[in-house]
Amino acid sequence: MEAFFSTPGTSDSITFKIKEDIRNAKKHIYCAVCYWDDEDICDAIITSKAQLKKLVLNNGLPSTGVLDKLTKNSINMVFLGTSSHPYSNMHHKFIIIDDILWIGSFNFTLNAKERNYESMIRLEVVKKKESINKVIDTYKKEFNRIWRLGEYLKDVVQVGKGTCNSCKKVVANPFEHYLIDIIYSEGNLSDIVFFCSENITLYPSAESVFKCSVCGSNNAIISGNIKHIEELSNEYETIIDYRNYGATVCSKCFLDGNYR
Ligand SMILES: [Zn+2]
Ligand SMILES: [Zn+2]
Incomplete structure (x- = not known):
């Protein structure tokens, strides 16, 4: 040293x-x-x-x-x-x-x-x-x-600006801004997708998706946007049913690659 x-x-x-x-x-x-x-x-x-x-x-x-x-x-x-x-x-x-x-x-x-x-x-x-x-x-x-x-x-944030490609806002905290979804196919990991949470609407009954599918913490999506999601939930703008897509993961499990 x-x-x-x-x-x-x-x-x-x-x-x-x-x-x-x-x-x-x-x-x-x-x-x-x-x-x-x-x-x-x-x-x-x-x-x-x-x-x-x-x-x-x-x-x-x-x-x-x-x-x-x-x-x-x-x-x-x-x-x-x-x-x-x-x-x-x-x-x-x-x-x-x-x-x-x-x-x-x-x-x-x-x-x-x-x-x-x-x-x-x-x-x-x-x-x-x-x-x-x-x-x-x-x-x-x-x-x-x-x-x-x-x-x-890389796929969701504009290099040089730090803005979200989807909603155009500056991404201050990626884990507040994006819902990280693990997509499985026949039991194996097939993809990980970052959804801009400004632009998604969940079914009101989808509350369980906020739980991390790996560690069970409630940190898989962050509170800042839940209200927004609930407000929109009766409208049919962009409805994504996570039960069809896969499981949600929290920031820590994502960073540690802790879900295979
Ligand atoms: Zn966004
Ligand atoms: Zn977790």
């Missing part, structure tokens, strides 16, 4: 060392970062020989050269939150490079590199250092959880 600092006006040791780790990567690069306008680390990731590259970025990330470059080079990216919304901001700054975890205050920006006081800790998997290995594992798990959410949000 080692600590790194950047100080305005001095050479940036953080970027230098992260780039070195990226160059040496063989297996994977999992990166979650809020702001990014510095092409240095971007270029390093693009040219890295790591087999798997996955980035979780912020929906409010301005369309910079970095985003264009990553897109052109087919780097896998998903987007969460938006920095323009106070209740939903993908604010992580961590990167997992093979068996190394970098975590701290450093975004991949020119400001972080040249103008700010920043710190990062570099943890590396070492035999017999169980506590460190556990922390790195926890971060891998967290990365998988947010990646998974991002993959589903």
Whole structure:
């Protein structure tokens, strides 16, 4: 375990060392970062020989050269939150490079590199250092959880704006905004669908669908929109009968992939 600092006006040791780790990567690069306008680390990731590259970025990330470059080079990216919304901001700054975890205050920006006081800790998997290995594992798990959410949000949230494709509102909390439905076919999972809860109407008797089908909690759909659903329930706008579709799952069970 080692600590790194950047100080305005001095050479940036953080970027230098992260780039070195990226160059040496063989297996994977999992990166979650809020702001990014510095092409240095971007270029390093693009040219890295790591087999798997996955980035979780912020929906409010301005369309910079970095985003264009990553897109052109087919780097896998998903987007969460938006920095323009106070209740939903993908604010992580961590990167997992093979068996190394970098975590701290450093975004991949020119400001972080040249103008700010920043710190990062570099943890590396070492035999017999169980506590460190556990922390790195926890971060891998967290990365998988947010990646998974991002993959589903891709279909329902507009990248760059963070707005719902269906109702056009900003999605502050995806778990309040969407009803997550697991669809089974002949007993096996066939699909997971995110329904905009602004636009769905349930039969009044469908109250049981609010229970998570996995853990039994009542968190499968969130209270904010229930009133709206009840108001509409006598009209025949969009009636979805969940008994035909499948089972509903809460945010925690969804993120943990806890339902197969
Ligand atoms: Zn919506
Ligand atoms: Zn649950």
